Every structure is written in structure tokens, then in C-alpha cells.
Amino acid sequence: MTPPAPARDRLRVAIQKSGRLAEPARDLLAAAGLTWRESRDRLFCYGESLPVDLLLVRDDDIPGLITAGVCDLGVVGRNVMQEYELGRESAGHEPVLSEWRQLGWGRCRLDIAIPEDQEWTGPAQLAGLRVATTYPRLLERWLRDQQVEAQVVPLSGSVEIAPRLGQADVVCDLVSTGGTLRANQLKPVTTLLHSEAVIAGPAAGLEDSRGELAELLLGRMDGALRLKETRLLMLRAPRAGLPEVTALLPEGGEPTVLSVDGTDEVSLQVLCHSAVSWQRLEELKRAGASHLMVLPVEGMLV
Numbered sequence: 001m002t003p004p005a006p007a008r009d010r011l012r013v014a015i016q017k018s019g020r021l022a023e024p025a026r027d028l029l030a031a032a033g034l035t036w037r038e039s040r041d042r043l044f045c046y047g048e049s050l051p052v053d054l055l056l057v058r059d060d061d062i063p064g065l066i067t068a069g070v071c072d073l074g075v076v077g078r079n080v081m082q083e084y085e086l087g088r089e090s091a092g093h094e095p096v097l098s099e100w101r102q103l104g105w106g107r108c109r110l111d112i113a114i115p116e117d118q119e120w121t122g123p124a125q126l127a128g129l130r131v132a133t134t135y136p137r138l139l140e141r142w143l144r145d146q147q148v149e150a151q152v153v154p155l156s157g158s159v160e161i162a163p164r165l166g167q168a169d170v171v172c173d174l175v176s177t178g179g180t181l182r183a184n185q186l187k188p189v190t191t192l193l194h195s196e197a198v199i200a201g202p203a204a205g206l207e208d209s210r211g212e213l214a215e216l217l218l219g220r221m222d223g224a225l226r227l228k229e230t231r232l233l234m235l236r237a238p239r240a241g242l243p244e245v246t247a248l249l250p251e252g253g254e255p256t257v258l259s260v261d262g263t264d265e266v267s268l269q270v271l272c273h274s275a276v277s278w279q280r281l282e283e284l285k286r287a288g289a290s291h292l293m294v295l296p297v298e299g300m301l302v
């Protein structure tokens with residue numbers, strides 16, 4: 001049992017100090033209106049605009065810090081959080097963390113990768129092989145599910161060079177662009193987990209004023225995330241061609257249609273909740289639309 005953490009009236013959020021999730025995590029907190037002062041060691045940032053402080057740490061440490069009550073929330077990859085929870089499970093502990101939000105960025109896969117010149121026939125092929133990984137628990141669970149007996153070789157990093165060093169036959173590693181695997185003459189063959197950045201927090205929720213602070217912060221983050229994906233699409237179309245053009249509009253809000261004085265044209269604007277592709281714009285143009293414009297949305301209050 002971990003001792004109950006002392007009551008705190010400031011919320012503490014752990015983020016990655018450096019690495020793939022570090023900058024987007026800071027951007028998200030800034031978009032939620034948080035400003036902070038960095039300490040000299042740059043490990044602790046004192047929140048100025050809200051009683052929310054940041055702790056800059058290694059991503060792998062984030063789940064443990066939340067469990068110990070040192071931090072309240074963390075921005076971390078699902079892969080790291082699940083590996084941690086599986087570790088607790090195998091030690092006979094109940095799950096403590098849950099995904100409070102899925103952030104939709106930092107997407108990657110945990111894949112099995114084999115040497116490029118080998119053929120892949122399926123998981124059974126891994127029987128008796130050595131698989132290097134920094135995610136031994138996730139790999140063990142998957143191997144169990146596949147009913148394959150392979151040897152898990154846990155490493156703390158540089159997994160992709162393990163086959164060349166003779167430490168392993170294949171690897172189980174994170175793949176984002178695939179560049180690291182290609183550079184090491186490996187190819188991904190099957191996926192164990194789809195991951196993205198999440199807000200991890202205690203499954204039991206937060207007590208005292210930190211619970212309200214977390215709600216406020218997450219509410220603002222939701223707004224910021226939604227806004228980031230929102231675009232305003234503007235175009236002109238002949239009034240007669242309106243049904244055809246409207247049918248091609250991306251999923252979104254109701255379009256506002258205005259008459260253009262002295263013409264048989266209308267001006268149309270609509271909020272879209274995701275990026276608008278070039279292809280979609282070309283389709284709209286073929287349907288009679290002109291003056292097509294896609295604008296980012298800076299702020300919104302409806």
C-alpha cells in the first residue's frame with residue numbers, strides 16, 4: 001500500500017522533459033491558458049496563471065509518480081501506461097491509472113519487426129526466437145494470447161540494433177514513421193498495440209480542490225483540441241447549384257448562406273471539425289463552387 005498523499009491545493013502535471021511528447025504537451029497546456037515559470041534545473045515549473053505546476057521527467061517515470069501521489073496527472077503514451085499497469089498486475093496489484101483523455105497525437109504502434117530479407121508467415125514463426133523489447137510485459141501478454149513461446153529479451157533502449165549485435169533474432173518496438181526500422185534493415189510485420197498520447201490520472205479520481213482544478217484544466221484542453229482541428233470553409237456558389245455543393249461539404253456545422261448582392265450567387269461559410277483536403281476543394285470546385293478558402297479558427301464562443 002502506498003501511504004495517502006498529503007492534501008495539496010495545487011495540481012501537479014507530469015510531462016516528458018524531452019522527447020516526442022515534450023513539445024506538444026507544453027503546447028497543449030499553453031493553449032489551455034497555462035503560463036509558468038521555470039526553475040533553474042528546469043525540472044519543476046511553477047504555474048502562474050493557474051495553481052497548476054509542471055514536473056518535467058522521463059516518460060517512463062510518469063505512471064509511478066502518479067501512483068505515488070507525487071503528481072496528479074501526466075501526459076504520457078498509452079504504451080508506457082499499459083506496460084506499467086501490466087507490471088502492477090503481475091505483482092498482484094489492482095489497476096490504479098486510467099486514461100482521462102485521448103489526445104489524438106503522438107500516435108505510434110508497438111510492432112514486431114523482423115529482418116527485411118525474411119518472410120513473415122505469422123506469429124507462430126516466433127516460436128523459440130529471441131525478441132528484444134523495452135516493453136516486455138506487453139510483449140509477454142501478446143505472446144500468451146498468440147500461444148507462442150518465444151524468449152523475451154528486455155532492453156532499456158536501442159532495441160533496433162539488437163539483431164545486428166546478435167542479442168536477439170527479432171524486435172518488438174515502437175514505430176512512428178518507420179524510419180528507425182528501415183535504417184536498421186528491419187520491417188514491421190504485426191501490431192501489438194496502437195498508441196497515442198493520453199492524459200493519465202488516478203482511476204479513482206482526485207480529491208480536494210485538485211479535482212476541480214483538473215476538471216477546469218481538462219475542459220480548457222478539450223476546447224483547445226477541438227479548436228485546433230476546426231476550420232472555417234468559405235466559398236461562393238451559384239444559388240441554383242447550392243444543393244450539389246452542400247452535399248459535398250465536410251462533416252461539420254450548419255452552413256450559413258448569404259446572398260451576394262447583384263448576382264445569382266450565394267456566399268457560404270461552414271465550420272469543419274477536421275482538415276479540409278485539396279481533393280475535397282477540387283470536388284467542390286467541379287460542383288460549381290468558387291472563391292474557396294479554408295481558414296484556421298483562433299477562438300470561438302457560441
Ligand code: PRP
Pocket residue numbers: 019020059157173174175176177178179180181
Ligand atoms: C521510439 C522507438 C524508436 C523510434 C521509432 O522511441 O524506440 O527508436 O521511436 O520512431 P520512427 O518509426 O519514427 O523512426 P521514442 O522516441 O518513443 O523514445 P523512447 O522509447 O526512448 O521513449
Ligand code: ZN
Pocket residue numbers: 058059060
Ligand atoms: Zn521513454
